[in-house]
Structure formats: structure tokens, C-alpha cells
Amino acid sequence: MAHDQITVDAQLLHQLFLRDTKDEALAKLLESVLNQILQAQATEQLRAEPYERTEERQGYRNGTYPHQLT
Template sequence: MPGLLSGRDELARLVEAVLNPILEAQLTEALGAERHERTEERAGYHNETRARTLDTRVGPVTLQVPQTRDGSLSTEIF
């Protein structure tokens, strides 16, 4: 069923498109500042992202999980 498989791939990309910004927003909220933003409330610093694969019903989804410089952020997904 090639049509079904391509639909699953599209759905997996949609899941990535929804979850990646949520993960970034979670980090921004935890740190109290956007990337490169200077505030007195800042509780840490953004670092690079790490690619992680999440197995879902629609197939594997690759997420770009943001990291803090000190490694203090953890998500409920990973």
C-alpha cells in the first residue's frame, strides 16, 4: 500500500512540525528568555539541539531537542 505509507510519512513530518516548536518554547519558558535575549530573569542559556528519534504510531519522528548549556532541561518526551 504505497499510498498509505506516503500518508504516514506526511503525518510523521506534521508531528515533527508541531512538536519541534513546542520543545523550543518549553526551553524558552524554562530559561525565561528567547535565544540571544538579555534579561535579568534569565535562568540559563540555550545551547545546540540534539536530534532524537521518537517511535510513534505513524512511524519514527525525528525531533530537534533543544539543550541548555548546563544540561538542566529535561522534557516529558525524552
């Protein structure tokens, strides 16, 4: 498995330390991380970034979108 870098919004990190928005911020942080993992897995599976055309490409990214955590 490839090692990918997860980026985190500084505003979400700041909200984790505020009393009133802690649960909502944690949910948004988890959602962001999971969506990045899904994108990385799709890239690894297809052997190509979105819209990248290469000889090694193994398929298509039909209809991908960020998923909302419920």
C-alpha cells in the same frame, strides 16, 4: 504553563489528504509540532527567547537543534 501558538506548514497539511504521502506527511507534521513544543518549553524554562539577553534569564541554550522523529 504558557499558551503558545503552533504553526503548521500548508504543504504538510495538503499532503495529509493525498493517498501516497499520508504516513510520511503525518510523521513530518508530528515532528514539526513536537519541535515547536520543545522550543516553547525551553523558552519558558529559561524565561528568554533564543539569543535574548534579559535580567530574568535563567540559563543558556547550549546546543539546541531540531530533532528528527524516528
